[in-house]
Amino acid sequence: MIKTIVIDDEPLARMIIIDYLKQYDEFQLVAECGDGFQGAKAIHQHTPDLVFLDIQMPKLTGFEMLEIIDEMPNVIFTTAFDEYAIKAFEKNAIDYLLKPISKERFAQALNKLKHTLPNTDAPQQTREQVKTIREEESLERIVVKNGTQIKIIPVHQVTYLEAYDDYVKIHTKDAMFLKNKTMASFEKQLDPKQFIRVHRSFIAKVDQLAKIEPMEKESYIATLLTGEKINVSKSGYARLKQIIGL
Structure with missing residues (x-):
């Protein structure tokens, strides 16, 4: 059957x-x-x-x-x-x-x-x-499974995304969720004016950036409004400059 x-x-x-x-x-x-x-x-x-x-x-x-x-x-x-x-x-x-x-x-x-x-x-x-x-579709919400619970996260609630082995950590102001998906997939689907791939391991939401400071070897560190810090590469910094006019 x-x-x-x-x-x-x-x-x-x-x-x-x-x-x-x-x-x-x-x-x-x-x-x-x-x-x-x-x-x-x-x-x-x-x-x-x-x-x-x-x-x-x-x-x-x-x-x-x-x-x-x-x-x-x-x-x-x-x-x-x-x-x-x-x-x-x-x-x-x-x-x-x-x-x-x-x-x-x-x-x-x-x-x-x-x-x-x-x-x-x-x-x-x-x-x-x-x-x-x-x-090929723009992403307006992210669906994740947390145990037996299914959670829908509106994209506007996301502060940044972080690569984590075969998963991506989706960070919001209140919590973190895991999604079995690639950073490249998120990069394709998210609005490039709101989310920027600042590092191979990080995608930042532009309006969550508080400040960016130089580090060694043409790398940078970004501080978010939440106080969290993420790495910014040379190419990621160039993308930021292009989008928000640093």
Whole structure:
């Protein structure tokens, strides 16, 4: 049996997919979820083989949800927006269903899935493809998982970011969070007028800088409004000068 979860904030959309799914004996519906928070928990609980996932959901988008799950399932995305279909899903790693979903198109997606299932690399290809799509979007909030809790951090609350092995430390005035993501990805997504890569290990929020002082060998140290200090390289200092006119 192919364990399946349907995640969509629209009850009618879930109902249509589930109704179509009943016509295929090899698929077992193990959960249906109305938002990304429920979806992440259901995926952790059931470890499904397949997820039908809506992209645009108000609490937690489909892409944001995929960023915080540990085991990536096979995914068939559902969307009402042509821009995602054209931009994101031309590769063979994943499929999408454009709403309203027809029976014929649904059958095509499942047929494609059956050929994909023997390919154990498909979920990782999906993860990489979603990462590429996300890097082309501007970042307005950061979703992190802290134990069993999911935390949404508005970008305006971030004071600076710090490289930490395979993770990035996201610093706010009140706390620090870990995100399994690269500094390069954050650099691509954050507004370059607000966030500057001042060092290979640090991205600073411009309005949080209190002062910058020279150190040895053309390096600098920046003091933030919080009192914290971060390193600034020669090239990072040059970028700062260009943006804020030091």
